[in-house]
Amino acid sequence: MLKALKNLFGKSGAEPLAAEMTAPVAPSPAREAAIPQPPEPEAPAPVVLAPAREATAVAPQPNLDAERVKPSPRERKPKPPRALWKLEEFKVEPQEGKTRFHDFKLSADLMHAIHDLGFPYCTPIQAQVLGFTLKGKDAIGRAQTGTGKTAAFLISIITQLQQTPPPKERYMGEPRALIIAPTRELVVQIAKDAAALTKYTGLNVMTFVGGMDFDKQLKQLEARHCDILVATPGRLLDFNQRGEVHLDMVEVMVLDEADRMLDMGFIPQVRQIIRQTPPKSERQTLLFSATFTDDVMNLAKQWTTDPAIVEIEPENVASETVEQHVYAVAGSDKYKLLYNLVNDNGWERVMVFANRKDEVRRIEEKLVRDGVNAAQLSGDVPQHKRIKTLEGFREGKIRVLVATDVAGRGIHIDGISHVINFTLPEDPDDYVHRIGRTGRAGANGVSISFAGEDDSYQLPSIEALLGRKISCEMPPTELLRPVQRKHS
Structure with a gap:
């Protein structure tokens, strides 16, 4: 192979290349062991293994340094051209x-x-x-x-x-x-x-x-x-x-x-x-x-x-762009209220929060059964499906996303029109994080919380954090009508 290359490029061109390859390189003292030695021109490339590292405060591991992926010329993704931008x-x-x-x-x-x-x-x-x-x-x-x-x-x-x-x-x-x-x-x-x-x-x-x-x-x-x-x-x-x-x-x-x-x-x-x-x-x-x-x-x-x-202390803990409501409702009526709110108003991008994974699953299953395009986000959902769900919600393919606080933390999706607290959170800070999913980027949003007999006691601590009262109202009677089951 080397002989063919010499014939192709000429011997005079190969010799300087060989000389250059064998020129000594001054190693860096800090990482001397990690620098691969260049091979002789006509000899097979030797396998270079880095020695084991010094022990750290963590329990010692086997000598895995020798299995590291070998260094190669620095690879960076190519820069997109910016010649036209100043x-x-x-x-x-x-x-x-x-x-x-x-x-x-x-x-x-x-x-x-x-x-x-x-x-x-x-x-x-x-x-x-x-x-x-x-x-x-x-x-x-x-x-x-x-x-x-x-x-x-x-x-x-x-x-x-x-x-x-x-x-x-x-x-x-x-x-x-x-x-x-x-x-x-x-x-x-x-x-x-x-x-x-x-x-x-x-x-x-x-x-x-x-x-x-x-x-x-x-x-x-x-x-x-x-x-x-x-x-x-x-x-x-x-x-x-x-x-x-x-x-x-x-x-x-x-x-x-x-x-x-x-x-x-x-x-x-x-x-x-x-x-x-x-x-x-x-x-x-x-x-x-x-x-x-x-x-x-x-x-x-x-x-x-x-x-x-x-x-950073915001003037208001909760964004002024979020209109907040609380409905006093019996636990047995919460799902009917949720379904009728979403269905009657034709909302297209809604986040629903519940405190437990089993609650999230039941709410999502009921919505899907009743013809609402919904998906759930909790620790029980495999990661590849979670990412696909988020993309579907972001693209408007999913109308209602039901989530726990842990799964919903850090979701930044513009265009969420409503956040519904199916159950009030136990931690008042989570209330602020939840309603912060709407009213983003200067847009207006609405949050609606369902206060039932099991969670209404959370309201005072939430109001203390907000620094103001949230008026509690009864939902309109028509929003509590039974859900008409979809026939398959």
Whole structure:
């Protein structure tokens, strides 16, 4: 084969190539073991195995470093052409009391993506967080859902990765930025936002979530380098403990919805993950939470270095764009009220919340039986079906989405006209998150809560959080009429 190449290109051209290939390369002391040695020109390429890593605080694992996917020339997705776009096309006039993205030193690639998304001005949390994180500071942010915190930490991550070139030699499975979120839906949503913001940068975004094909996720990891990894704690540990993912090159780490991770019991897993990353003095750490409990702040102190604390207090806990109603109704009449509300008014995109998975399943089954195009979202639904359901709801193919709080957290879908609380939540904060699914992006929305004999006692704590009373009314009699069963 080599002889044929010599004949094709001429011996004089082959000899300099051979000389170049055998020229010594000065190894980097920090990662000397990871640099593959070039083969002799006419000898078979040797197999180079990296030695085992030093033990970490986690229980020692077998020598899996030798099984890592070998480094190859850095592979990035090609940048879409931006020759026809100039920053001058993104004109945003300065406005008193508002911060423009132009006011920060962001790359043209990133500004192009922000322009495509139609975001001229920063939200309050974006303006405050970016003021610290773009300077390399750690940050702890508190803001309600829908305030733009996801874009805040993604813009910070993208800028960091663009300003700091990656090592010349990398293994596949060594992400430079890590985002941990408690639910699969939130991970998928963050990754979708990340893909939109990295559109012109060439950075690769990957997701690891439980409930989806492990081998399929592994293949994407082996196909290209991972710049930004978004994952749930459990699935990330699966990959890490099998030696497929190594976190010692993480430059930026984000913990999103820390309060929810505490509630769901994920903190022991998160601790294991953080032990695998560089020391907190050598990475940037951003932590976001809807509430700043003592437990959340204790975690923040352990994992961050001199963090900037950003708290966004909305004038109203619940958005002014959401019209809120409460119907006093017997538990036995709740389904009739739900069905007649949706059917009589012809609503096309409605979210219904219930507290338990079995309630969600029963409501969805009844709606489908009675001819309403409905689907459920709970922990019992396989992940591939959950994603398909969300896409169907987003595209308008599904009229009613019935969900638990955990499954509904972090769902950002524009055009949801109504949110119905079939049962009032036990945690008042969940009420705010629920009704925040409607009235987004400046649109008006309506929330209707059913207060029955089993859950009406939750109302006072919800009103205390809101800082005002919600008038409780009786539903119109015609909305309590029996449901006419559909004949098959």
